[in-house]
Amino acid sequence: MRRFALLLLLGLVFLGCGGREKREVVVYTSTDQVFSEPVLKAFEERTGIRVRMVFDTEETKSTGLVNRLLAEKDRPRCDVFWSNDPLRVEILRQKGVLQPYISPNAAGIPSRFKDPQGFWTGFSGRIRVILVNTELVKGEYPRSVRDMLDERWRGQFALANPLFGTTSFHIAALFVLWGDEKAREFLNRLKANGLRLASSNGEVAKWVALGKVKFGFVDNDDAFSMMEQGYPVKMIIPDQDGEGTLFMPNAVALIKGAPHPEEAKKMIDFLLSAQAEEMLARATCRQIPLHPGVEPPRGLPSISSLKTMKVDYSEVGRKMEEILPWLREWVSGF
Amino acid sequence: MGLRVLKGGIAWSLPLGAIMVPLAGLFLSFPSAFSSMGDLFKEKDFLQAFSNSLQIGVFTSLFSTALGLSLALTVSKIALPFRRTLGLVLTLPLFFLPYQFALGWSYLLPNSLSKFLFSRAGVVFVLAGCFYPVVFWLTAAALSSVAKEEEESALLLASPLRVLTGITLPRARAGIMTGALLVFLLSFSELGVPTYFGINSVSYQVLVRFSAFYNMKAGVAASFPLLGVGIVILVLEYTFLKRGTGFFSSSRGGLQFSSPGLKVPGLLLALGIIFVYLFLPFLGLFREALDLKTSYIALSRAGGSLLRTLLYSSAAGLVAALWAMLFARKPFPAYSLVLLLGFLMPPASLAVGVMGSWGRLSFLYSSGIVLVFALVGRYYFLAFKVMEASYRHLDPSGEEAAVMAGASSPKVFSKITFPSLRRWAAVAFLLVFVFSSNELGLSSMLYPPGGEPLVVRLYTLSVNNPPAVLSSLSLANSFISLLAVILLLR
Incomplete structure (x- = not known):
């Protein structure tokens, strides 16, 4: 029993001491793990920046992360929130959890999929x-x-x-x-x-x-x-x-007071790149890209030939x- | 005096840190939450939810107690073949999330029959199958604590049935009642099954306030009725169990029904329940999952989370069982009530409270320790109730004799008390371990980035993945619990 308790203690200390590397970025995402993890791993391979991920579950109605971000507002440990829809980031913007960042890669994305002040930017949907x-x-x-x-x-x-x-x-x-x-x-x-x-x-x-x-x-x-x-x-x-x-685009946002702001910006740039959109189009989820040059997924039209509801996402929120x-x-x- | 203060300080340190400080922080953040509770009962929707939860709690508790008690008597008191294996298999439903049973049943039954599930009766039927092992475990532990000498003396003068109803069952009352109480509390606060079957419940009302309205104050306010009902149940429990019961003895000997005429019905009962509550829902859930390659890939990638589950749950179980063993004998006033707060508080509220109060200590917050802390806060109550019941079954004469012979308190505890109660302590550890392994609400809010336990991985990967992924990870999660049971109850 005593040995068991000692092993446990050592294990917890080990867990507690893990992950103290400097070059890292913490990403919370409500996009299904099966689709988001390969994209985040690709970023890790390309930049050498370690990505520490937190995923959401359907059982908490994909809102567990929003509640977690709200609770962590005063002491954030997340850098980037990748939401599977723009409404949750809009709620976070209203509650003061986000800070603006306009990525150079957002230039090709139509303006109706972006927050005008740069608090969030939409991509593949x-x-x-x-x-x-x-x-x-x-x-x-x-x-x-x-x-x-x-x-x-x-x-x-x-x-x-x-x-x-x-x-x-x-x-x-x-x-x-x-x-x-x-x-x-x-x-x-x-x-x-x-x-x-x-x-x-x-x-x-x-x-x-x-x-x-x-x-x-x-x-x-x-x-x-x-x-x-x-x-x-x-x-x-x-x-x-x-x-x-x-049409429901993904949305990515920078957290106010993010512990790793430079790495976070790199991550946002990557998610808004044509390469990330291509990956999401080729995955099983077949998400429709917003960059004009990226091929639409098999079995779906491009965003320009798809008839979508003409709604303003902030108004919907x-x-x-x-x-x-x-x-x-x-x-x-x- | 100094020793009493020290003992009190250690006893209270755990509920203080893991329950009271987080919840105090939460209530201070939303001071008007308590006063707005009154408004809840003016809402027709909430009243209906409260009534549904109450009915689900009462009927699930009755049904589970009937099942658990019958099975415990069958396995403990009838000389069945393979009774140890049967006992283990009968506890399996506890290792899976109730939500998985709901899925299994709804996939299995044809449309005409599955309509039954989308009702309060359907929810009771499914939940009873998930929670009867709680009563089964506790009753079996209580039956093993009934004095064989007393039963054997009575058997000289009375029929086995008379001994059973006149001596054995009354002596095991504390274990049975504690099991019934825990099942009531678990099913009353259950979220997944009623929500899946479209039944409005108090936990669903809390979820709506947290996750649809993002209104933490309303969510906290909606949690209070859960606590109110829990307190009433505790008072009832103390009223019924205020007298001490029974004497301790070994589990062998005593009343045993050896008539061959009872073996067949006993075996049929056990196998029937295994068929209905284990085989059928799993058939519904796993029949599409016989893809070994996908299962292998899913499991090979789950190694880290498997290890973390083992660590988090063992640590929570060990701390809770140890504290319960030390302090459940003569509980401090209001101690149970504080533990009940942690147990019935919705996980989202408790997690937010833990983040608010302990988030400043980054060494705690950025590791898995904060999750272990929260798991202890939530499930210490289970361990405490089990150990409280165990002390009601303990015959103090052995300890008294040792004290009179000059043995010191630590020696009496380690040589007499602990060996007498080790089966109960194992049950306390296992309950906390099993529920911690399956705790999704706290884990998903508090796990460190990149350090998810298996239950979180199970549910983040189950969406849009082949069914084999869900089933293999789910089986791996329950395998950990089964392993713990085999090791501790052998």
């Missing part, structure tokens, strides 16, 4: 898509968010909880695009048409893949993941003859905060 089970749906596939109101899909479609993650982003964007009254009516009619509410996008994709529902709204990386695992599913990009689908109390009541009715 995902879109909201419809995932259909091809064994259950034999006729015409759903092609619009409005198709969820169709009587023939009653009780056969799913959406993730709109209080969290990219679904909250999607619903807030609809509120901005349609106005409050129309969007609320839409959500109430969805409920009346038997919407199945899942705990996450991953679960929606799994339900479709296993035939628990006929279709559901997910992000394109969830859809490709199911397709590559061989499930009988097909991805539809919705509303291409209407108002377009929601503000709207999300505004509608959350109403959404909470809406969710409680399930």
